[in-house]
Amino acid sequence: MSRFWLPALLVVALLSGAARAEVTLGLLANKGEGDVAADWQPIADDLAKTLGQPVKVVAVKDDAELARRFAAKEIQIARTNTGTALTLVEQGNGDIVARLALTGGVAEYRSLLLVRNDGPASLAALLRDKQRWTIAMGAPTSTAGYLIPAYHAFAKQNVLPESFFRSITTGNAEDGFRALAEQRVDVAVCNSDDLDKLRETYPRDFRNMRVLWQSPSFSYDPLVLNKALPAATRQKITRFFLGYGRSGAHSAQEKTRLYYADQLSGFLPSSNRQLREVTDLQLYFGLFKLNLAKQSDAERSASEKQLYRRYNQLVAVLGGPK
Structure with missing residues (x-):
């Protein structure tokens, strides 16, 4: 039994x-x-x-x-x-x-570049001095911490962060904020949401900083x-x-x-369609980096086709063209 x-x-x-x-x-x-x-x-x-x-x-x-x-x-x-x-x-x-x-x-939020009050007066002033400054950014997979500023602040000015800055450290928004406050970097990438919270947590440090640049708004x-x-x-x-x-x-x-x-x-x-903002940015920034790459015409053409192939695949996955 x-x-x-x-x-x-x-x-x-x-x-x-x-x-x-x-x-x-x-x-x-x-x-x-x-x-x-x-x-x-x-x-x-x-x-x-x-x-x-x-x-x-x-x-x-x-x-x-x-x-x-x-x-x-x-x-x-x-x-x-x-x-x-x-x-x-x-x-x-x-x-x-x-x-x-x-x-x-x-x-919606905006990506930001923060500097100390004694830092460069504007983005244009920052970009005049290659290899002078250090920056804290997000990992390359981060939209707010890397991709948005990499394209909108730098690529649009024909600047690649990896070759422009003397050094780049990676971490989250608070890591960058603390690095800037402690004078371990000259510039820190942040975003409008996290900055509001960091302002409350570190009011004294925030008073010694200012926003140098802000991006268009994103979801x-x-x-x-x-x-x-x-x-x-x-x-x-x-x-x-x-x-x-x-x-x-x-x-x-x-x-x-x-x-x-x-x-x-x-x-x-x-829905997944929200990610169209990211796919567009990835394509634009990828094309910018491709223009700077040392490749033959045939290699560049193949790389460009690969970028567009992935982009079109993603557009299909995310619900098709707008």
Whole structure:
């Protein structure tokens, strides 16, 4: 008799465990990983109640690590920048379902160049002195921390950061801010969202800095769901975030949690099409670097075709031409 009952009990136990499998929310940290994870945990706890299963929060500074763990299905929900989101979507591992909105409903940001008050007077003055300055930027995969300033501030002035600056250090917005404050670099890349938070955290250091340059506005960070999630779970998670802090008996408490998590007002509907801004920038900056490369005409032509081939593939993945 037991030979027949034991497998059945095991099946029930396995199904029960699968139903309560842990969901992991992965965050790209713009400050200390522990602080970011703790700030988001109350929202994760509310999501766990909605899903009826545990939700763990992990925060990492390295976007490549977040992409790797997402691809390995260790992360099911990713709050990340648009550059990393493009990697997740391009690899076929995830889809954007929402984007973050800041306090006041602001859903856009600008990349910034910061200098100390005694630094160069303007971007033009900065660009007059090649190999004089040092800069703190994001990793090349970062949209706000690298790609936007690399193209809009430098490439448009026929400048490649890697050859212009005496040295480049990489890190997140807070890393660059601290490096500038401590006079370890002359210029730091930041963004309008993180600068508001850093101003509150380091008011004395901020008073010794100023914004040298700002970019056009871009859509704020997306929320990406792993395609490995069951469709019903994906729908629950999407409804949870789009409705969080909007209405209901607990909306006031939820709004407070949103603010302390990331100074957010909530989440707006979005899709993979949001990433068209990034694909266009990548193409333009890629073509600029190609013009500077030491290649034969045949090599340059092949490289250009490769850039456009990837661009057209991405446009198709992201919903086609506008």
